[in-house]
Amino acid sequence: MAAHAANYLTKTANNRLGLWLFILSDSFVFGGLLVTRFVLLGDQRPELSQGLGLAVTLILLLSSFFMNRGEVEMAHGNQKGFVRNTTITLALGIAFLIGVVGVEWPLAAAHGLTTDSSAAGAVFYIMTGFHAFHVLTGVFLMYVVLRLGRKGHFTAEKHWPVEAAAVYWHFIDVAWIFFYPALYLMGLVAG
Amino acid sequence: MAKDKEVKSVDERRKEVLRNGAIILSLLGVLTFGEFLVAVIAPPWTFILWIAALWKTFYVVKDYMHIGRVFGGDGEAH
Numbered sequence: 001m002a003a004h005a006a007n008y009l010t011k012t013a014n015n016r017l018g019l020w021l022f023i024l025s026d027s028f029v030f031g032g033l034l035v036t037r038f039v040l041l042g043d044q045r046p047e048l049s050q051g052l053g054l055a056v057t058l059i060l061l062l063s064s065f066f067m068n069r070g071e072v073e074m075a076h077g078n079q080k081g082f083v084r085n086t087t088i089t090l091a092l093g094i095a096f097l098i099g100v101v102g103v104e105w106p107l108a109a110a111h112g113l114t115t116d117s118s119a120a121g122a123v124f125y126i127m128t129g130f131h132a133f134h135v136l137t138g139v140f141l142m143y144v145v146l147r148l149g150r151k152g153h154f155t156a157e158k159h160w161p162v163e164a165a166a167v168y169w170h171f172i173d174v175a176w177i178f179f180y181p182a183l184y185l186m187g188l189v190a191g
Numbered sequence: 192m193a194k195d196k197e198v199k200s201v202d203e204r205r206k207e208v209l210r211n212g213a214i215i216l217s218l219l220g221v222l223t224f225g226e227f228l229v230a231v232i233a234p235p236w237t238f239i240l241w242i243a244a245l246w247k248t249f250y251v252v253k254d255y256m257h258i259g260r261v262f263g264g265d266g267e268a269h
Contacts, residue, residue: 016260016261017261020258020261043237050227050230050231054223054224054227057223058220058223061216061219061220061223062216064216064219064251064255065212065213065215065216067255068212068215068254068255069209069212072205072208072209072212073205076201076202076205078205166255166256167256167257170251170252170255170256171256173251173255174248174251174252174256177244177247177248177251178244178248180223180226181226181230181237181240181241181243181244184230185226185227185229185230185234185240186230186234186237186240187234187237188234
């Protein structure tokens with residue numbers, strides 16, 4: 001029994017290292033997009049709704065808070081708390097997607113900002129699109145973890161998938177922490 | 192008796208971690224509003240926006256992503 005527990009801890013430590021290496025490699029792609037934005041646009045930014053940008057950013061930060069709560073509850077064996085907090089995180093993730101892809105994209109297009117209208121348009125859609133794809137995969141991952149959690153697959157001692165989903169979700173949050181000012185706040189509106 | 196104490200200690204630890212998570216959220220919210228105000232009031236001050244972004248990242252990576260677990264094995268409590 002003790003050997004089995006030790007084996008699980010070793011596996012978790014290895015999985016954790018692998019996940020962080022993946023995150024490190026993925027952050028280079030996000031970093032590349034960020035550099036692209038400054039090379040192509042300099043001190044200009046796309047014409048976007050700053051209020052909407054703030055709203056979706058707060059939604060994503062709030063989702064990270066609930067994801068953290070969900071993980072903590074699972075780590076203390078509180079399955080109900082895990083399910084409740086993870087469900088809220090899932091809903092906030094979907095709200096973020098709707099805010100960016102469902103509202104911001106059509107608004108930007110209505111103002112003439114399209115993928116081939118200008119460098120600002122290309123930069124805006126590739127940055128938000130790449131990030132939204134990560135959010136989508138994060139939402140899917142969370143749905144899987146939530147389903148398994150409801151069935152009682154995790155315990156206080158064994159819940160690596162929950163930790164992995166949480167770390168991935170927070171990483172998406174970190175990427176947006178840089179994308180938000182770069183797209184919505186820094187510089188003047190491109191003419 | 193000893194088990195009761197242990198359960199209480201675990202519950203207190205849980206509450207403490209949850210409280211810490213709420214404090215981090217408040218800090219992130221304040222910094223985000225600060226960024227927004229800086230951009231509206233003084234758009235050229237981009238270095239402040241970079242500092243705020245790095246500060247927020249520090250909190251998320253340390254307290255939500257628990258980067259310490261990668262180096263400290265499973266010793267770090269939730």
